[in-house]
Amino acid sequence: MANRIYQALPTTIFTVMSGLAQERGAINLGQGFPDEPGPEAVRRQAADAVLSGNNQYPPMRGIAELRQAAARHYQRFQGLGFDWRTEVTVTSGATEALAAAFLALIEPGDEVVLFQPVYDSYLPMVRRAGGAPRLVRLEPPDFRLDPARLQAAFSDRTRLVVLNNPLNPAATVAPEADLALLAELCVRHDVIAVCDEVWEQVVFAPRRHLPLMGFPGMRERTVKIGSAGKMFALTGWKVGFLCAAPPLTEVLAKAHQFLTFTTPPNLQAAVAWGLDNSADWFATMPAALAQSRDLLSCALRREGFRVLESHGTYFLNVDLAASGVAENDMAFCLRAVNEAGVAAIPVSAFYEQAPVTNVVRLCFAKRDETLEEGARRLAKARELSLRASRAGLNT
Helix, strand or coil: CCCHHHHHCCCCCCHHHHHHHHHCCCEEEECCCCCCCCHHHHHHHHHHHHCCCCCCCCCCCCCCHHHHHHHHHHHHHHHCCHHHHHHHEEEHHHHHHHHHHHHCCCCCCEEEEEECCCCCCHHHHHHHCCCHHHHHHHHCCCCCCCHHHHHHCCCCCEEEEEHHHHEEEEEEEECCCHHHHHHHHHHHHHHHEEECCCCCCCCCCCCCCCCHHCCCCCCCCEEEEEEEEHHHCCCCCCEEEECCHHHHHHHHHHHHHCCCCCCCHHHHHHHHHHHHHHHHHHHHHHHHHHHHHHCCCCCCCHHCCCECCEEEECCEEEECCHCCCCCHHHHHHHHHHHHHHCCEEHHHHHHHCCCCCCEEEEEEECCHHHHHHHHHHHHHHHHHHHHHHHHHCCC
């Protein structure tokens, strides 16, 4: 018999929508990958390392050069001091880092606080590790923490809280007050925070990313997860970082060694070089993405859509109900890809309980012409939906 947790899982919404986009020849504004190939200098470092560098097993915790570079990077950008020898582990992407954290830190029956909308890999991984999810609902348009809901989710059995900040799919950056409240509850209940901060470099002015690890009492009880794929817009590289105090790192590394064990050495070498030599990229990349965000936002507003604020990530969201669209987000997304030739993601797919049914996520890490055409096709989908509503066909 198959494992019941995985057997019961549906096909991920990203696979469904990207598959439909490919079948229909549609513009794909659903899955979060950029059109541009990423910084050439970093890619050249990876190519050179294949030919002239080591291609055998690198150290299980990652090559020293990358662990050192990651420690320097977080000191420069976030004021966090890590001992690269005892507090930094390289993983094969952030998803593997999350799996290692859950497997290493959850005992069967432990309660784990998570926030809806929740990235789709969290719940099955937590359950496979034996954890019992406690879901805290965040509401659009601002997706802020509600103090009463948050406090009600913590109990004597709470072992972990999982925070995605900046938040996919909401495209929000947690404000200082929300993080301070969460930190206070973690300290009070002796809870470990697993912080998925893969979008930490993709934050738009005037917002700034504040790591939960930097709050009082959190340095020794936080697992910080980063992603070179998101930092450098190289989503296929799957190079991640696990950063935590030595007692946590010891057990995290033990879980990691029996998942992927290690990560391609040429990619590690290239990321190490990139972290130390990409100041211009880290300065200009968010500004360029903000321009793409604004282009798509303006185009959608011209077409009658209500666009929610996007503070970070590659994404922005559209409120269908406020845009006059009566059908739910899944129905609209299916209509958009099948009838208008543009793929999007229904945000209800990120809710397990009492789902939001009227918000659609779009990826703006695309070329200008793609975004303009995507907006036109979404306008067509909106018009088709409105016609169906007037004819009494929407459900």
